[in-house]
Amino acid sequence: MKRLGWSLAFFIGFLSLSQEILWVRVVTFAHQGVPHSFALVLAVFLFGVASGATAGKRLCGRWPLSADTAVAWCLLAGGVLDLLVPWWVSRVAGSEWLSVTMGVLIYMSAALKAMAFPVAHHLGSDAGGSYLGRSVARVYALNIVGSTLGALLTGYALLDHVSVSSGFTLVGTATLVMGLVSLRRGCPRCVWIAPAVVVGVIATADPDDRTLVVAASRHAPGRIKTIIENRHGIIHVVDDGAGVGDVVYGGNVYDGRTNIDLRVNSNRVDRVYLLAALHPAPRKVLVIGLSTGAWARILSTLPSLSQMDVVEINPGYLSLISFYPHLSPLLNDRRVQVHIDDGRRWLRRHPEERFDLIVMNTTFHWRANITNLLSREFMEIARSRLAPGGIFAFNATGSADALATAAAVFPHAYRWSNFVYAAEQDFRAVPPQAVDRLAALRLGAEAFDLRRSTDRLLLNDMLAKPFASVHDVEIESGRALAVITDANMLTEFKYGRRLRLD
Amino acid sequence: MQETAANTAPVSVLTGLFFVSGFASLVYQVSWQRVLFAAFGSDLESVTIVVSAFMLGLGGGALCGGWLADRLPTRALAMFCGCEAGIGLYGLISFALMRWIGDVFVLASLPVIAAVNFLLVLGPALLMGATFPILVAHTVRQWGNVGMATGHLYGANTLGAALGALSTVFGLFHVMRLDQSISLAAALNFSIVAVGFWRLRQAR
Numbered sequence: 001m002k003r004l005g006w007s008l009a010f011f012i013g014f015l016s017l018s019q020e021i022l023w024v025r026v027v028t029f030a031h032q033g034v035p036h037s038f039a040l041v042l043a044v045f046l047f048g049v050a051s052g053a054t055a056g057k058r059l060c061g062r063w064p065l066s067a068d069t070a071v072a073w074c075l076l077a078g079g080v081l082d083l084l085v086p087w088w089v090s091r092v093a094g095s096e097w098l099s100v101t102m103g104v105l106i107y108m109s110a111a112l113k114a115m116a117f118p119v120a121h122h123l124g125s126d127a128g129g130s131y132l133g134r135s136v137a138r139v140y141a142l143n144i145v146g147s148t149l150g151a152l153l154t155g156y157a158l159l160d161h162v163s164v165s166s167g168f169t170l171v172g173t174a175t176l177v178m179g180l181v182s183l184r185r186g187c188p189r190c191v192w193i194a195p196a197v198v199v200g201v202i203a204t205a206d207p208d209d210r211t212l213v214v215a216a217s218r219h220a221p222g223r224i225k226t227i228i229e230n231r232h233g234i235i236h237v238v239d240d241g242a243g244v245g246d247v248v249y250g251g252n253v254y255d256g257r258t259n260i261d262l263r264v265n266s267n268r269v270d271r272v273y274l275l276a277a278l279h280p281a282p283r284k285v286l287v288i289g290l291s292t293g294a295w296a297r298i299l300s301t302l303p304s305l306s307q308m309d310v311v312e313i314n315p316g317y318l319s320l321i322s323f324y325p326h327l328s329p330l331l332n333d334r335r336v337q338v339h340i341d342d343g344r345r346w347l348r349r350h351p352e353e354r355f356d357l358i359v360m361n362t363t364f365h366w367r368a369n370i371t372n373l374l375s376r377e378f379m380e381i382a383r384s385r386l387a388p389g390g391i392f393a394f395n396a397t398g399s400a401d402a403l404a405t406a407a408a409v410f411p412h413a414y415r416w417s418n419f420v421y422a423a424e425q426d427f428r429a430v431p432p433q434a435v436d437r438l439a440a441l442r443l444g445a446e447a448f449d450l451r452r453s454t455d456r457l458l459l460n461d462m463l464a465k466p467f468a469s470v471h472d473v474e475i476e477s478g479r480a481l482a483v484i485t486d487a488n489m490l491t492e493f494k495y496g497r498r499l500r501l502d
Numbered sequence: 503m504q505e506t507a508a509n510t511a512p513v514s515v516l517t518g519l520f521f522v523s524g525f526a527s528l529v530y531q532v533s534w535q536r537v538l539f540a541a542f543g544s545d546l547e548s549v550t551i552v553v554s555a556f557m558l559g560l561g562g563g564a565l566c567g568g569w570l571a572d573r574l575p576t577r578a579l580a581m582f583c584g585c586e587a588g589i590g591l592y593g594l595i596s597f598a599l600m601r602w603i604g605d606v607f608v609l610a611s612l613p614v615i616a617a618v619n620f621l622l623v624l625g626p627a628l629l630m631g632a633t634f635p636i637l638v639a640h641t642v643r644q645w646g647n648v649g650m651a652t653g654h655l656y657g658a659n660t661l662g663a664a665l666g667a668l669s670t671v672f673g674l675f676h677v678m679r680l681d682q683s684i685s686l687a688a689a690l691n692f693s694i695v696a697v698g699f700w701r702l703r704q705a706r
Contacts, residue, residue, distance in 0.1 A: 039532055039671040046528075046664035053657040060649025117656060121638070122649030130572060132642060136652070137568020137635035144561035144631070151553050156546065232546055313545050342543030348608045369536075369544045377540070486540045487597075487679040494676050 004068065004185055005124025009139045011178050012116045013146030015171055018154040019082060019113070020045050022167045023106050025159065026089070028368075029234055030098065030216035033251045035368035035492045036499040041106060048107040052114025059115065060122045068123065069186030071116040075179030076193070078112030080200060081105065082172030086165040086211040093215035113175070116182075117143065160231040163209040173201055219249055226323070232314040242266070248292045248320065253364060256292045258324050261446045263458060270462050271395075271419040272298050275357055276441060277434035277463055278427050279391055282356035283307070286385070288343035288373065293321040295361050297330045301441040309353075310338045311346045344372045347381055354387040365399035366497035371489045374402050378486075379409040379422075391423045399491050400473045404481035407470040414467035421467070430463050513641050515701055516579070517658045519694045520637060523586060524662030525669070526694075527630050529687035530593060531556060532670045533680055534623060537597060541604025542615055555620040559627020567632030571639035578640035583698035585629040585636075590691030592626045597681040634659070 024041045031037040052074075059070050085105055092101045120143070126135035158167055176197050183190050208214075210227050213234055217224065222240035229235075235255075238247045244266035245259030257267035272295045275282070281304035287296045290312035300308060312318075318338065321327045330336055339346055343360070362373055372378060373394070382392045392410070396402035396418055403420050406413035410422035421427065438459050439448045448455045474481050484490045535552055542548050570581055600622055607618050634655070641651035674683040 035675075036671045039667045042528070042532075043664040043667040046660050046667065050657045050660040050664060053653045053660060055653075057650045057653025057657065060647055060653060114660075118649040118653030121652040122647070125642075125648040127642060127646065127648045132648075133568040133571025133575070133635050133639040134565075135568070136638045136642070136648065137564045137566075137571070140564040140568075140631075140634055140638075141561040144557050144564065148554055148557040148561070151557065152550060155553075156550055342545045342548070344540075345543035345545075351609075369539055372540050372544055375540075485679075486537075487681055489536070489675060489680070492675075493671070 002124050004182070005120045005122070005139060006142050008071070008116050008120035008178075008182065009124060009143040010146035011174075012113050012120060013143040013148075014150035014153075015146075015175050015178065016045075016049070016110060016113045017147040017150035018158075018167075018171045018174075019109055021151055021154045021159070022164055022171065023102070025164050025167075025234075026212055026216060027102055027106075029164075029213070029252045030102065031499060032218065032253045033363075033367040034497055034499050035366075035489075038368065040499065044103050044106045045110045048110025049114040049117075051107070052111035053117050055111070056115040056118035060118050068119060068182055069190075071119045072179050072182035072186055074112045074115045075175055075182060076197065078109050079172045079174075079176030079179055079197075081109050081112065082168050082175055083201060085168040085172075086215075090211050090215040098216070156231060159229070163213070163229050164234075165212040166209045168212070169201075176201065217249070217252055219252075219254075220247055222247070226320065228316040228319060230314070230316050232316060235314070235316050235320060237320065245294075250291065250314070250317075250363065251367075253367065255363070256294060256361065258292050258294055258327060260294045260298050260326060260443075262448075262462075263446075263454075267292075267294060268417060269294065269298060271393075271417050272359065272361075273438060273441075274416060274419075274421075274462065275299070275359065275391065275393060276302060276437050277430050278421065279356055279389070280437070284353075284355045284387065285309075285357045285359065286347075286353070286355040287311070288347075288358070288360040289313075289362060290317045290321075290338065291361060293317065293324075293327040293330050295359065296336070297327050298441075298443075299357070299359065300330055300333055300336055301443050303440050303442060305335055308333075308336045309346075309355075310336060311341050311343045312338060313340070313342055315340050342372075344378055344381070347385060350385075353385055354390070355385055356387050356390045358382050358385065358390070358392045360394040362395045362397065364397045364497075365402055365491040368492065371484060371486060371492055374399070374405060374491060375484050375486045376405050376409055379406055383409055383422075383424075386423070389423075389425065391421055391427060393419055393421045396420045399495070400477040400481050401484050401490055401495060403470050403473050405484045408483045414469055415473055416465065416467050428467050434463055435459050513644060513654070515697075516582070516637055516641065517655065519582070519586075519697060520633070520655055521658045521662035522690055522694055523630075523633060524659035525666035526589070526593075526687040526690040528663040528666030529670050529674065529683055529690075530589075530596075530626065532667060533684045533687070534596065534600065536680055537600045537684075538604075538619060538622065541600055542619055547612075547616075548619065551616045551619045552623060555623045556627045559624045560631035562624075563628035563631025563633075564635050566628065568635040568639070570632065571636045575639065575643065578636050579698050579702055581636050582633050583695045583702075585633050586691045586694045586698070588629045589626050590688040590695065592629075593684055593688030593691060596622075596626070597684050 027041045028037045092098050121139045124139040213227050219238045220240045222238040225239045226237040233251050236249050244264050245257035248255045259266045262273050283306045285299050285308045287310045290310050296310050403415050406420045406422040412426050413422035439450050538552050637655050638651050642648050645651050
């Protein structure tokens with residue numbers, strides 16, 4: 001009986017944490033990476049665990065009324081529930097019931113597994129002996145070892161090889177197996193259920209392993225062309241039929257389009273073309289966040305460029321870029337080095353590097369952990385890595401506080417469109433030869449021809465757009481702007497986006 | 503006399519204190535993750551290291567707590583308070599310590615950074631993990647049923663943890679800074695210690 005208790009403790013921990021990791025992936029994706037989503041999953045999961053533990057306590061109070069058999073049935077129910085997750089979520093996709101349904105499924109699944117926790121301790125501990133404390137601790141430690149392995153194997157290994165939908169199928173199947181093992185010991189005559197369970201697994205197994213991503217995705221009208229799932233996240237690409245570049249979503253949030261043509265400008269690439277006008281001859285460029293690769297591809301056409309470092313946290317974007325002939329030359333450009341790393345960490349770990357341009361087409365200011373790239377602490381690092389005359393440019397995605405933060409760190413920081421450009425020097429007076437610099441970009445088919453009036457007009461119009469100062473933006477926003485710090489995480493919480501349960 | 507008092511510390515009081523302990527633990531977990539991500543990176547590797555260290559700390563602490571529970575079976579409340587005091591003290595210095603360590607080791611090799619990350623959360627996690635078997639063993643001696651004691655205390659602690667996670671991101675982070683949230687969790691630990699020692703004095 002002790003061995004059953006130990007096994008239960010280990011596998012319950014393993015399966016519960018595996019399930020939690022999968023749910024964090026799905027809910028974070030469905031809620032577009034708002035910082036509340038992780039804690040929400042954790043809380044609902046823990047509420048489920050608390051309820052399951054309390055129910056398990058009652059089972060143990062009725063001992064020896066076959067608590068292990070009751071637990072076996074709970075595990076079987078939990079396994080079936082896990083198997084049904086993709087089906088269930090796809091049924092309520094796009095409705096106001098999606099979040100509630102996911103919450104109920106997380107709660108139920110955690111509770112059904114957690115009922116086994118007290119029972120495992122009951123079976124695996126030595127209640128009357130002088131080893132009581134140690135015997136309880138042994139069972140608990142086994143549960144934690146299982147939990148750790150579950151988190152590691154599922155989060156680190158499994159999700160790099162299978163989709164999140166298939167992950168639920170695997171965890172559900174493993175829970176069913178654990179339930180059957182327990183049932184065989186507690187109620188041998190009930191083993192007839194095994195064939196029914198096998199049939200159930202086959203019947204509910206999701207034939208399309210993209211079901212959950214498709215169900216929880218939010219995107220412009222159009223057809224999902226590509227889904228890339230790995231342990232770092234989920235990327236999906238939509239063809240909206242507009243013919244102005246595919247739309248790329250990272251973690252279910254708009255990441256950009258694959259367009260690099262300023263004449264099309266469907267992804268506001270004017271904000272990166274502007275850099276070619278603001279800096280006379282950038283040699284070394286750092287791009288934090290590769291995404292579609294469109295921005296890095298445009299920067300790679302700078303004739304003065306000798307080295308470009310690109311830091312991207314998700315290697316899935318490299319596969320994506322290889323699908324697009326107009327972007328893929330970036331991957332073979334000897335001047336371009338792509339580093340798979342956290343942008344802030346990479347910059348901190350390269351204190352000797354100095355760049356003429358540091359460019360971040362950052363994700364939305366309300367997403368989890370974006371503070372690490374928008375805070376005063378980060379901008380101070382960025383400032384220290386600029387070469388004389390260098391410019392730091394980033395996407396503030398509408399956050400006025402991001403501009404205020406840049407203005408608190410740099411002597412000159414201004415907004416142009418939704419981008420912030422910051423430097424030691426005032427760079428706003430664009431010289432007349434800036435148009436020639438833009439015309440000199442090695443864009444191939446998309447190159448500008450100043451003999452064409454349309455191209456001349458396009459470039460002059462772009463360069464004529466004014467910059468806004470922090471004072472202008474403060475008046476526009478109607479409140480006193482604040483500096484974002486690592487500790488206040490302003491854009492994620494106080495001024496962040498609320499969690500929408502619809 | 504003191505032994506008798508500690509041995510009969512009411513389960514209801516311990517349950518309440520363990521609930522608050524769970525609440526504080528999740529405030530720490532959510533907050534420390536943020537501090538460590540800023541200091542060492544927020545990629546999957548960092549997440550994995552922090553989560554693993556936290557979990558293994560809990561497991562190692564549980565084994566130590568189980569051993570202590572057998573060695574000092576009549577000192578459950580005092581040991582629990584000792585663990586909470588240790589967590590609180592670490593909590594008070596943790597924000598500054600993690601940032602300082604992050605600066606010191608920024609250029610170290612990734613295995614060294616992983617080890618440092620690991621050590622930064624291991625200590626408090628050990629203390630958190632130790633509290634569970636100490637309290638369960640104590641309660642089993644009163645109730646005579648391991649499963650009931652485990653379910654009861656784990657349920658209370660986990661419920662507190664769930665509310666702690668929710669309160670941190672839906673409340674605390676909206677009105678206070680990370681370091682202030684961590685200090686609040688430390689204050690909760692010290693409140694547990696105060697109530698615990700008050701009960702011990704009363705029982706004498």
